[in-house]
Amino acid sequence: MNRLLLLALLAGLGVLPLALGANPYLLNALIVTGILTIGAMSLNLLLGFTGQLSLGHIAFFGIGAYVSALTSLGFDVDLGFGLRVVHEPWPAAVGLLLATVAAGGCGYLIGRLSFRVRGAYFVIVTISFAEVVRLVALNWVELTQGPLALTNIPAITLGLPGLGMWTLKTKLQNYYLVLAVGTLCYGVIARLIGGRFGRAMRGLKENESLALSVGINATRTLTVVAVISAAMAGAAGSLYAHYLRIIDPDVFLFATTVTMVIMVVAGGKGTLIGPVVGGLLFGLLPVALRPVMAPEAQWIVYGLVLIVILFVMPRGIVPGLSALLGRRQAQSVPALEANPAVQR
Amino acid sequence: MNELIQHLVNALILGGTYALLGIGLTLIFGIMNVVNFTHGALYTVGAYVMYLAVAALGLNFFLALPVAILGGLLFGAAIELLLLRPFRGSDIDTTMLVMIGAGIILQSGTLWTFGGVAKAIPSPFPGAPLQIGPISVSWLRLFVLGAALTLIALTYALINRTKLGLAMRAAFQDSDAAELMGVDVCRIYTATFALGSSLAAAAGALLGPVYVVFPQMGGLAELKAFAIVILGGLGNVTGAAIGGFILALAEEMGAGYVSSGYRDAMGFLIIIAVLLYKPTGLFAKAERIG
Amino acid sequence: MSAILSVEHVGVRFGGLVAIADLHFDVHAGEIVSLIGPNGAGKTTAFNVMTGFLKPSQGDVRFRGTSLRDRPPHAITRLGLARTFQRTSVFPDDTVFDNVMIGLHQMGAASGRVPFLDALLGRSGAGERQLRVRAEALLDWVGLAARAYEKAGGLAYGEQRLVGVALALATEPAMLLLDEPVSGMNASETRVFVRLIRQIRERGITILLVEHDMPMVMEVSDRIVVLNYGRLIAEGPPDRIRTDPAVIEAYLGQGSAARQAAAAVQEAAHA
Numbered sequence: 001m002n003r004l005l006l007l008a009l010l011a012g013l014g015v016l017p018l019a020l021g022a023n024p025y026l027l028n029a030l031i032v033t034g035i036l037t038i039g040a041m042s043l044n045l046l047l048g049f050t051g052q053l054s055l056g057h058i059a060f061f062g063i064g065a066y067v068s069a070l071t072s073l074g075f076d077v078d079l080g081f082g083l084r085v086v087h088e089p090w091p092a093a094v095g096l097l098l099a100t101v102a103a104g105g106c107g108y109l110i111g112r113l114s115f116r117v118r119g120a121y122f123v124i125v126t127i128s129f130a131e132v133v134r135l136v137a138l139n140w141v142e143l144t145q146g147p148l149a150l151t152n153i154p155a156i157t158l159g160l161p162g163l164g165m166w167t168l169k170t171k172l173q174n175y176y177l178v179l180a181v182g183t184l185c186y187g188v189i190a191r192l193i194g195g196r197f198g199r200a201m202r203g204l205k206e207n208e209s210l211a212l213s214v215g216i217n218a219t220r221t222l223t224v225v226a227v228i229s230a231a232m233a234g235a236a237g238s239l240y241a242h243y244l245r246i247i248d249p250d251v252f253l254f255a256t257t258v259t260m261v262i263m264v265v266a267g268g269k270g271t272l273i274g275p276v277v278g279g280l281l282f283g284l285l286p287v288a289l290r291p292v293m294a295p296e297a298q299w300i301v302y303g304l305v306l307i308v309i310l311f312v313m314p315r316g317i318v319p320g321l322s323a324l325l326g327r328r329q330a331q332s333v334p335a336l337e338a339n340p341a342v343q344r
Numbered sequence: 345m346n347e348l349i350q351h352l353v354n355a356l357i358l359g360g361t362y363a364l365l366g367i368g369l370t371l372i373f374g375i376m377n378v379v380n381f382t383h384g385a386l387y388t389v390g391a392y393v394m395y396l397a398v399a400a401l402g403l404n405f406f407l408a409l410p411v412a413i414l415g416g417l418l419f420g421a422a423i424e425l426l427l428l429r430p431f432r433g434s435d436i437d438t439t440m441l442v443m444i445g446a447g448i449i450l451q452s453g454t455l456w457t458f459g460g461v462a463k464a465i466p467s468p469f470p471g472a473p474l475q476i477g478p479i480s481v482s483w484l485r486l487f488v489l490g491a492a493l494t495l496i497a498l499t500y501a502l503i504n505r506t507k508l509g510l511a512m513r514a515a516f517q518d519s520d521a522a523e524l525m526g527v528d529v530c531r532i533y534t535a536t537f538a539l540g541s542s543l544a545a546a547a548g549a550l551l552g553p554v555y556v557v558f559p560q561m562g563g564l565a566e567l568k569a570f571a572i573v574i575l576g577g578l579g580n581v582t583g584a585a586i587g588g589f590i591l592a593l594a595e596e597m598g599a600g601y602v603s604s605g606y607r608d609a610m611g612f613l614i615i616i617a618v619l620l621y622k623p624t625g626l627f628a629k630a631e632r633i634g
Numbered sequence: 635m636s637a638i639l640s641v642e643h644v645g646v647r648f649g650g651l652v653a654i655a656d657l658h659f660d661v662h663a664g665e666i667v668s669l670i671g672p673n674g675a676g677k678t679t680a681f682n683v684m685t686g687f688l689k690p691s692q693g694d695v696r697f698r699g700t701s702l703r704d705r706p707p708h709a710i711t712r713l714g715l716a717r718t719f720q721r722t723s724v725f726p727d728d729t730v731f732d733n734v735m736i737g738l739h740q741m742g743a744a745s746g747r748v749p750f751l752d753a754l755l756g757r758s759g760a761g762e763r764q765l766r767v768r769a770e771a772l773l774d775w776v777g778l779a780a781r782a783y784e785k786a787g788g789l790a791y792g793e794q795r796l797v798g799v800a801l802a803l804a805t806e807p808a809m810l811l812l813d814e815p816v817s818g819m820n821a822s823e824t825r826v827f828v829r830l831i832r833q834i835r836e837r838g839i840t841i842l843l844v845e846h847d848m849p850m851v852m853e854v855s856d857r858i859v860v861l862n863y864g865r866l867i868a869e870g871p872p873d874r875i876r877t878d879p880a881v882i883e884a885y886l887g888q889g890s891a892a893r894q895a896a897a898a899v900q901e902a903a904h905a
Contacts, residue, residue, distance in 0.1 A: 053437060117619050120379060120436075124574045125619055127567060128612035135612075139605035195762060196739065203736040206725040210798075212707035213685065213717050214805050215740040254563060258444055265441055296456035303448035307427065310442055314434065 006273070010183060017175055026287065027171040033283025034178035035240050036256075038185050040263035040275040042232035047261070048269035049193055050225050051205040056110075056126030057233055058257040059133045060103040064234025065241040065251050066137060066144060067102040068095035069153045072242070077143050092156040096238045103234020104227045111226030112219075127254070134252030149248035156242045174243045181239060185232050190272055192228070201225060205270075262302075266309045268316025277317055346478040347600065355589065355596040357485045360492030361547045363588030365565060366572030367499060367581055368543030374579025375516045375536045377436055381443035382423055383544050384566025385450035388559060390416045390545025391552035392454060395465050398553075405468045409491065409549055416545020417538045419450075424537035429530065447566075455559040462556040488550045495546055496585060502539070503581065512536055516579065544569075564608060571615045590614075637696075638663040638809055638840050639684070639715070644693035646679055646864075653679045654864040657693070661809070666831065666841045668851045671861035672884055677844040678720065680861070681813055684842075685717045686710040698808065712740060716807035720814045723798025726787025730778055733786045733797055734769040737804030741765060769804070776800045776830065792823040799830065803839075810834060812843040816850055828854050852876065860884065 020026050043057045074089035110129055117125055137144050144150065156177065157167045168177055192198055200221045203211035212218060241247045259282065267278025285305065289298040313320030365387065372380045393415035397408035427446050431439050469483035503509040514522035515532045523529045548562070555561075572591050576583025591611045598610025637660035646654040654676040661667045669677050682688035684695050686707040695702040697715050705713075725733050741764075773779045776796050781789060786797050795815055802810055812831070816824045824847065831854055835841055845851050851858065851872070858875045860868040862884040868875055875881055 113616075113620055120373075120578060121574060121619055123379070124570050125616055127570065128615045131567060131612045132609050132616075135606060135609040139603065196765075199732070199736040200739055202728060202732075203725055203739070206727050207722055209687065209707075210719060210722065210725065210801065211736070212687075213711060213719070214737045214801055215708045215711040216736075217706075217708045254567070258448070261441070261444070265437075294456065296452045299452035300449050300456070303445040303452070306445035306448075307442055310434075310438055310445070311430065314438055 009276075013179055017172055024171055027175060029284060029287045031171060031175050031178055031243060032240075033279060034175070034182055035236050035243070036259060036283055037263065037276055037279030038178070038182050038236040038239070039233050039256075040260045040267075040279045041182070041185055041189060042229045042236065043260045044264045044269055044275045045189060045192075045225055045229040045232075047264055048271070048274070049198070049201045049205065050222055052222070053123050053261075054126040054229075055123050055254075055257055055261065056128070056130035057229075057260055058252055058254070059110075059126075059130035060107060060230040060233035061237035061240070061256070062130075062133060062137065062249075062252040063106055064099035064103045064237030065247050066150070066237075067234070068092070068099035068238035069150045069241045069247050070143070071095035071098050072154050073150060073152070075143055089154075092154045092242050093158060095242070096156060096235065099238035099241075100231045100235045103237070104231030106234075107227045107230020108223060110230070111223040130252060130254070130257065134249055137249040137252060144249070147248060149246050150241075151246045153241050153245040153247065155245065156239075168242075174239075178239055178243075181235060185235070186272070186276070188228070188232075193272070197221070197224075262306050266306060266316060268318035268320070271316070271318045274316050274318040281317070350479055351596045351600045352593070353479055353481055355593040357481070357489045357592075358596070359589035359592035360489045360496070361551050361588075362568065362572055362592050363585040364492050364495055364543050364547040364550075365569040366576060366584035366588045367496065368540035368547075369569045370573045370576060370579055370581060370584040371512075371543075372537055372540040373573065374581075375512055375519075376428070376533050377439075378428060378443065378537075379436065379440040380537075380540065381440060381566070382447045382450060383540075383569050384562030384564075385447045385454070386416050386419060386541045386544040386562070387548035387565045387569075388454055388557075388562035389419055389450065390548030391465075391557045391561060392458060392548075393545065394549035394552050395463050395557050398465050399463065405466075405553075409546075412549035413495075413542045413546045416548075417542040419545070420538040420541025421534055423541070424534045428533070428537065432530075432533075447562075451559055451562065458559065460559060462558040464556050465553040467553045484553060488554060491550055492547075495543065499539070499543065500581075508532075508535060568608075568611060571611050574615055575618060636663060637661065638698055639842065640696040641680070641684070642694045642696060644680070644683055644690045644695060646676070646683060646688065647691045652864055654683070654690075654861075657861070657864070657866055659859050659866060659869060661840060661842050663808075663840055664835065664838065665856045666835055666843070666854055668855040668858045669842060669844045669861065670846075670848075670851055670858060671867075674863075675861040676864040677861055678813060679864075681717065681811055681844060684710075684811060685715065711805050711807075714806070714808035715811070716802040716805045716809070717811040718795075718798040718802050718813055718815060720817070723801070724786035724789070724794050726785070728786060729783050730773065730786050730789070730797055731769055731782040734772055734800050734804055735765060737801035738765050738769060740805055741768065772800050772804060776803070777826075792819045792827075795819065795827070796830075799834075803834070807839060809840040809842065812841065812845075814844055814846060816845065816847050824850055 016030070017027055039057065039061055042060075043054065046052045046054050046057075070087070071090050072092040072095040074087050076084070076086045078084050110126070113125070138146055140146070141148075155167050155169045155174075157165055158177075166173070168174055193201065200211070200216045203214070203216055204218055204221060208218060237251065240251070263278035263282050264275045265278070266282060267276065268274030282302070282305075285302060286295075286298050289301055293301070309317065315323075365383070369380055369383050372378055372383075390412045393412040394408050397403040397411050398405055403411065423446055427442055428439065431442055434442075467484045469487065473480040473482045474486065501509075503512060511522065511527045511532050512535070514525065514527050515529055515536075519529050522532075547565070551565075568591060572587040573584055574587075575590060576585070576587035591614070594610045594614045595607050599607035602610070639661040641657055641659050644654055644657045645652070657676075657680060669680060671677055679688065683690045684697075684702070686702060686705050686709070689704075697710070697713055700713060702710055702713075702715075724730075725736055728736065770779070770782070773782050776799060778793065778796055778800065781793060786794065789797065799810075799812070799815070815831075816827050819827060828850060831841060831843075843851075843854075855872055857869070857871055859866065860875060860878070860881050862880075867880045867884060868878045870878070
């Protein structure tokens with residue numbers, strides 16, 4: 001049943017651009033929404049499944065974007081002490097791979113460091129990390145061009161042996177690339193949370209001491225989650241860089257983290273499909289609002305919708321709806337008689 | 345050596361406003377257990393009220409300052425009544441997200457109303473700085489320091505010398521017990537949030553004339569306020585005051601001796617280092633149990 | 635009989651406060667031993683040291699000859715020493731069945747060293763089926779089969795305790811530490827629990843428990859260790875402890891009024 005719904009959603013997303021015709025504005029919105037939704041899904045791994053609120057998630061996204069762009073553009077940097085690093089451009093697909101690995105590596109470091117501190121302190125460490133990375137991107141002009149942005153980033157080229165090569169230059173091609181990566185990430189997360197590893201995550205989130213006492217290694221579990229989460233965000237950042245083909249330090253803006261957090265929480269943190277629902281809703285809301293109001297007013301609506309959702313469905317849309325549906329089903333089934341023998 | 349003294353003086357002046365920002369945020373967190381993501385937006389509101397009063401209405405600079413503080417107070421009270429009271433009893437993550445939503449609304453509202461172009465607030469102080477030996481300080485910045493220290497002293501007096509302050513301290517210790525002893529905790533929350541907001545607005549109104557005023561100015565200020573609060577230990581007012589000066593010092597030293605581009609990074613690096621060394625903040629008295 | 639657990643001159647200080655001083659005793663394989671003492675005597679602190687949640691200021695704990703010093707809780711569990719908790723003994727948002735599945739964490743480790751890779755590559759299929767069978771058997775055994783698909787957080791207090799025991803047993807321990815397992819249970823629930831403790835021992839699992847319910851302790855224990863102010867004041871079979879002057883004085887001197895009050899409250903609650 002659930003699997004059917006998912007396949008229907010995937011098929012719907014697959015034919016959506018065909019149904020829309022060649023509307024470049026809508027297609028652009030869908031691509032950016034898709035990329036942010038991948039970011040939101042990766043954030044959900046941390047926020048939803050382990051209960052760690054990372055407000056610096058954009059750092060991994062931005063690191064992915066810059067690593068991928070620099071890999072495919074090449075660079076020539078003087079590190080001082082007579083050390084000079086010259087890198088010749090590599091294919092963009094290699095950039096995507098390296099972006100995933102580099103972001104995952106940063107996730108490892110931040111995971112090892114930040115899980116020593118929890119709660120509000122964890123939030124602030126992650127924010128601080130993201131800000132430091134943004135300031136490096138802004139100030140290390142020799143490498144990143146600073147505020148002048150990295151331009152002419154090549155599009156991703158995919159090749160299959162014997163079938164030829166495709167350079168993904170059109171919006172339609174990028175849309176399907178994002179859809180494919182998003183589906184892959186969804187599958188990875190589903191696999192991850194379905195089995196033993198997912199149970200370890202849930203155990204740590206619900207009752208950490210008890211989880212430790214049944215032999216779950218908290219540090220290792222949380223670090224692995226941080227690495228996978230960061231790697232996915234890095235991959236999303238890479239897609240972003242090769243789609244827009246220009247990248248500047250604004251990719252590190254705190255507002256983007258907030259957008260991802262909103263997507264996760266509105267959709268339903270700790271659910272598989274929640275970030276996708278929240279992502280599509282909050283990603284496409286500006287599209288729906290654009291004809292009727294100015295961008296500033298759209299953001300006001302954005303904030304209002306967030307507050308209303310929190311008030312009406314504090315656990316998010318997906319758990320809220322399933323609870324509603326569940327209640328309706330429960331009403332149609334006769335309520336189980338409470339067993340007096342078991343009552344205390 | 346002279347350069348070092350100049351940096352120290354600059355840090356002292358900046359630290360005063362940072363302390364204001366931090367105290368407001370830490371009060372709200374300590375008493376209400378709310379991570380206030382509207383703090384930066386209220387800082388912006390303070391700066392824009394100041395701008396409106398001085399530049400648009402032609403009000404006297406020194407009269408405009410209390411008007412801006414009052415503006416912050418009213419905005420804060422409204423936010424608490426409209427958005428936080430309905431969510432009382434929700435977990436900390438939920439109220440944090442509500443505050444994120446409110447912050448977005450405030451910031452976009454400012455952008456919508458005033459546009460994105462930065463505004464300058466004219467100040468009545470002479471342009472030539474005060475020279476004491478090799479040290480130079482602008483008169484405006486001296487006034488900012490004096491005003492900030494006065495406001496900090498007033499806040500201390502309010503917390504330690506008034507009935508409202510007593511009730512706030514009771515709510516800080518244990519809100520349930522305070523409620524049982526007849527403290528109207530709902531009113532204390534509104535007062536606390538309004539007070540914290542007015543301090544943020546005061547910081548914005550004081551730094552607005554020093555720099556320029558623009559709708560996104562609160563973003564970085566808010567992150568710095570969080571940093572200060574963490575540095576001082578969540579909920580610790582004195583810690584926040586000291587944290588404000590430490591952050592200002594770190595930024596001045598970073599800007600002076602490393603690179604001005606990394607001015608803002610210094611603070612964050614120190615925060616990361618401090619938290620990893622002592623995860624409860626530098627001035628946390630004791631870990632609260634439970 | 636050989637010692638399965640040896641507490642060797644353990645001391646714990648919090649700042650200037652001495653919570654445990656020079657605690658020294660053994661538990662032998664197959665025994666049921668109780669650790670008792672007035673409130674604040676350091677019983678739960680001792681448990682936390684034995685299970686790695688607290689680092690002792692001095693001394694060491696050995697389990698089956700292995701030093702537990704500097705071992706984190708999950709590693710101690712893997713050596714075969716499991717525990718339950720006083721208050722929060724379940725994963726509240728999961729079903730009882732899923733609770734036990736989480737508890738079977740280590741059992742799933744047999745398939746490979748990298749659990750998340752197993753998950754990604756789908757190598758855990760056969761193992762999962764085995765785990766489910768095991769979880770069902772375990773729930774049956776502790777008498778929670780009827781509650782398997784209810785949220786653990788919604789269960790009655792006594793049943794949550796049973797879930798806690800099932801979780802600890804899921805780690806296949808050689809020894810089980812029970813932290814006040816029957817506090818808050820009524821008389822009939824306590825009787826059922828005592829039977830369960832004996833059955834656990836029959837499976838070859840050594841038991842050490844902290845408990846306030848004296849009749850229950852006297853009934854179930856082979857041996858009793860008494861703490862007061864963090865020090866061991868008596869050790870021996872129930873009959874000797876019952877008449878030990880030091881023990882009587884410890885309870886009369888400090889806790890008798892409080893205990894009587896507590897007993898009165900409990901009676902009132904059950905009436």
